[in-house]
Amino acid sequence: ANKLGSRKEKTLAMIKPDATDKMGTIIQLIYDAGLTVTKAKMTALSRKEAMDFYAEHQSKSFFNNLVQVVTSGPVVAMEILGDEAVTAWRRLLGPTDSSVARNEAPDSVRANFGTDGTKNAGHGSDSLASAARELEFFFPSTGHGPSNTAKYSDCT
Numbered sequence: 001a002n003k004l005g006s007r008k009e010k011t012l013a014m015i016k017p018d019a020t021d022k023m024g025t026i027i028q029l030i031y032d033a034g035l036t037v038t039k040a041k042m043t044a045l046s047r048k049e050a051m052d053f054y055a056e057h058q059s060k061s062f063f064n065n066l067v068q069v070v071t072s073g074p075v076v077a078m079e080i081l082g083d084e085a086v087t088a089w090r091r092l093l094g095p096t097d098s099s100v101a102r103n104e105a106p107d108s109v110r111a112n113f114g115t116d117g118t119k120n121a122g123h124g125s126d127s128l129a130s131a132a133r134e135l136e137f138f139f140p141s142t143g144h145g146p147s148n149t150a151k152y153s154d155c156t
């Protein structure tokens with residue numbers, strides 16, 4: 001807990017290529033939910049990078065389609081900070097399948113901006129352990145440039 005007594009988490013949010021044209025709306029949804037964007041990067045993933053990022057799904061039937069979707073254009077990766085950020089961001093995303101999302105969570109990101117079960121607008125880490133791995137993937141602590149540790153150290 002920080003000095004205010006709240007327990008904040010960090011998670012990795014990724015806006016997939018099919019929804020980058022809605023990045024403004026999606027980022028607004030994040031802030032409206034009381035979460036904060038503490039890092040952001042727009043970047044294109046190579047096929048190898050996409051396969052590494054989704055390594056846990058390599059044996060799934062949808063893997064090739066998933067890699068295709070996520071390399072079809074740039075993505076926006078963000079570190080999201082807030083109370084129960086892992087769960088909160090996945091709640092904003094809605095169910096994995098965009099059609100299911102339209103039925104069960106009509107206000108969600110996937111309901112509004114996703115197309116189907118794989119082309120579904122966004123990604124969210126599924127646990128704190130996944131978040132740590134995925135944040136390091138997009139924002140390596142060994143990278144060059146400002147380390148981004150000073151500004152938020154009081155909040156985390």
Ligand code: RTP
Pocket residue numbers: 057062066095096117118119120122123124125126
């Ligand atoms: P994500 O990892 O992207 O936040 O989504 P998730 O936890 O809700 O879903 P997961 O099971 O981890 O699957 C990762 C991504 O693979 C694609 N997918 N396609 N049956 C299908 O066609 C299918 N199932 C999953 C989606 O792009 C999903 O977000």
Ligand code: MG
Pocket residue numbers: 124125126
């Ligand atoms: Mg997942």
